[in-house]
Amino acid sequence: xxxxxxxxxxxxxLPVYLRxxxxxxxxxxxxxxxxxxxxxxxxxxxxxxxxxxxxxTHGTRGVGxxxxxxxxxxSRALGVANTWPVIxxxxxxxxxxxxxxxxxxxxxxxxxxxIDVDAELVGTTIDGVAVHSxxxxxxxxxxxxxxxxxxxxxxxxxxxxxxxxxxxGIRSILDFSPTVVSVPPDVEVxxxxxxxELQILGFHxxxxxxxxxxx
Amino acid sequence: xxxxxxxxxxxxxLPVYLRxxxxxxxxxxxxxxxxxxxxxxxxxxxxxxxxxxxxxTHGTRGVGxxxxxxxxxxSRALGVANTWPVIxxxxxxxxxxxxxxxxxxxxxxxxxxxIDVDAELVGTTIDGVAVHSxxxxxxxxxxxxxxxxxxxxxxxxxxxxxxxxxxxGIRSILDFSPTVVSVPPDVEVxxxxxxxELQILGFHxxxxxxxxxxx
DNA sequence: GTGCGCTTGTGAATTCGATCACGAGTTCCG
DNA sequence: CGGAACTCGTGATCGAATTCACAAGCGCAC
Numbered sequence: 218x219x220x221x222x223x224x225x226x227x228x229x230x231l232p233v234y235l236r237x238x239x240x241x242x243x244x245x246x247x248x249x250x251x252x253x254x255x256x257x258x259x260x261x262x263x264x265x266x267x268x269x270x271x272x273x274t275h276g277t278r279g280v281g282x283x284x285x286x287x288x289x290x291x292s293r294a295l296g297v298a299n300t301w302p303v304i305x306x307x308x309x310x311x312x313x314x315x316x317x318x319x320x321x322x323x324x325x326x327x328x329x330x331x332i333d334v335d336a337e338l339v340g341t342t343i344d345g346v347a348v349h350s351x352x353x354x355x356x357x358x359x360x361x362x363x364x365x366x367x368x369x370x371x372x373x374x375x376x377x378x379x380x381x382x383x384x385x386g387i388r389s390i391l392d393f394s395p396t397v398v399s400v401p402p403d404v405e406v407x408x409x410x411x412x413x414e415l416q417i418l419g420f421h422x423x424x425x426x427x428x429x430x431x432x
Numbered sequence: 433x434x435x436x437x438x439x440x441x442x443x444x445x446l447p448v449y450l451r452x453x454x455x456x457x458x459x460x461x462x463x464x465x466x467x468x469x470x471x472x473x474x475x476x477x478x479x480x481x482x483x484x485x486x487x488x489t490h491g492t493r494g495v496g497x498x499x500x501x502x503x504x505x506x507s508r509a510l511g512v513a514n515t516w517p518v519i520x521x522x523x524x525x526x527x528x529x530x531x532x533x534x535x536x537x538x539x540x541x542x543x544x545x546x547i548d549v550d551a552e553l554v555g556t557t558i559d560g561v562a563v564h565s566x567x568x569x570x571x572x573x574x575x576x577x578x579x580x581x582x583x584x585x586x587x588x589x590x591x592x593x594x595x596x597x598x599x600x601g602i603r604s605i606l607d608f609s610p611t612v613v614s615v616p617p618d619v620e621v622x623x624x625x626x627x628x629e630l631q632i633l634g635f636h637x638x639x640x641x642x643x644x645x646x647x
Numbered sequence: 648g649t650g651c652g653c654t655t656g657t658g659a660a661t662t663c664g665a666t667c668a669c670g671a672g673t674t675c676c677g
Numbered sequence: 678c679g680g681a682a683c684t685c686g687t688g689a690t691c692g693a694a695t696t697c698a699c700a701a702g703c704g705c706a707c
Contacts, residue, residue, distance in 0.1 A: 226663080226664060228635050231631075232627065250684065257612065258612060263665080264666080267686085270685090278673055279683050280672095281683090295631055295634065296637070296639075299637075310529035313529065318525055318526070320626070321630065326627075365630065365633055389636065391629055409626070409629060412536065412539050415516070415606065416512070416539065417443055418580055419541070419580075419604075422511070422604055423514055439694070476696075481656065481657085482657080491655055494704060495653080495655085495703065496654065
């Protein structure tokens with residue numbers, strides 16, 4: 218019962234397993250194996266088995282896993298039954314795209330509000346999402362039961378936005394700005410930095426084309 | 433000269449260091465220490481020193497690092513001098529935001545073209561980016577010297593898109609679709625999955641609020 | 648020039664994650 | 678019922694990344 222500690226690396230893979238399992242279920246597969254799951258999730262079979270073992274999940278030796286039961290187990294581990302309302306801060310290109318993104322609501326992360334400094338936007342709604350001014354943030358968070366803040370502001374406003382979110386009681390932040398925001402230790406920040414991702418790809422490209430030696 | 437192997441984890445941090453260093457330079461700091469850099473980059477000082485040591489970089493004991501020199505070293509390691517043209521595949525909410533995003537060009541990743549299946553869009557330009565039909569992909573890639581493909585299509589089209597990119601000779605892919613695409617081993621894929629990120633945050637939220645025991 | 652405070656660079660220790668390899672349970676066939 | 682084929686669960690091993698801790702180098706003050 219006491220779900221022992223699940224390693225961070227495993228947690229990061231659970232959503233992928235869950236998607237693969239959902240597909241398998243949709244395909245009418247009643248049962249599956251670590252090999253098949255591994256193939257679908259793009260990892261190796263031993264890792265799948267070890268990851269699933271942390272859930273206390275029991276497959277059946279010689280047979281495999283029951284797809285529906287595994288969907289249930291992984292869902293429970295991830296807490297998919299819960300709904301975590303999200304607020305999007307910053308309605309530039311990216312913020313707008315995120316506010317509109319339908320995939321979030323489907324997975325239990327409805328975007329319930331947005332924040333922007335632009336007085337023209339405040340008071341309007343964007344795809345059904347009401348836009349508020351930053352100084353209303355705490356109020357909105359409380360009213361809507363917001364659990365997760367998304368930072369999609371320009372870099373210069375990111376730290377300030379993070380501070381507002383923290384002050385409003387938010388403890389989970391998804392940060393798309395190209396900065397490192399600092400927050401109290403009990404707040405979790407996941408940074409998604411598109412430029413960094415590209416730069417990592419660029420690094421490897423450069424590495425694979427070595428003839429160019431210096432600048 | 434022979435830049436020994438730089439660990440993957442270090443490569444992923446170099447862009448962050450580079451940003452911090454650029455800020456420090458803009459602030460007029462001529463010199464800095466691993467402590468200050470660590471603070472700015474959100475990591476610890478020993479890690480900064482070890483990471484920088486892989487670059488063969490030499491700071492000065494008792495003094496610290498010369499900011500300009502370090503900017504130069506990190507830039508060279510990352511190959512920032514190079515320009516890697518990008519093509520965006522799929523012009524939904526996210527694809528459009530990415531195509532418009534100005535930050536990419538600034539960092540050497542200009543979006544030079546876009547692909548979409550929608551016949552209404554093909555032939556138009558979105559923020560100066562020409563939209564082509566998927567069957568022109570190889571042609572466009574060759575003409576524009578595209579180095580990196582971004583997949584921003586719906587999940588169902590992601591694998592197909594990846595196959596097209598690979599066939600067109602692309603070896604670096606940034607994948608925003610909530611899927612695992614399979615590609616030949618010499619192609620690098622970095623997956624950025626927004627739903628997964630949210631689910632990981634959700635997992636920790638659930639963990640920190642344990643009173644709810646079962647469902 | 649000597650000593651002190653500061654900061655780097657790096658071997659050593661530790662932690663964490665990935666992978667291997669195999670024992671054990673299950674099904675099915677003859 | 679016996680054996681073959683299959684697949685899970687997991688201890689053991691391996692490797693990568695992080696962290697520790699300290700010797701060595703530098704600059705300044707006196």
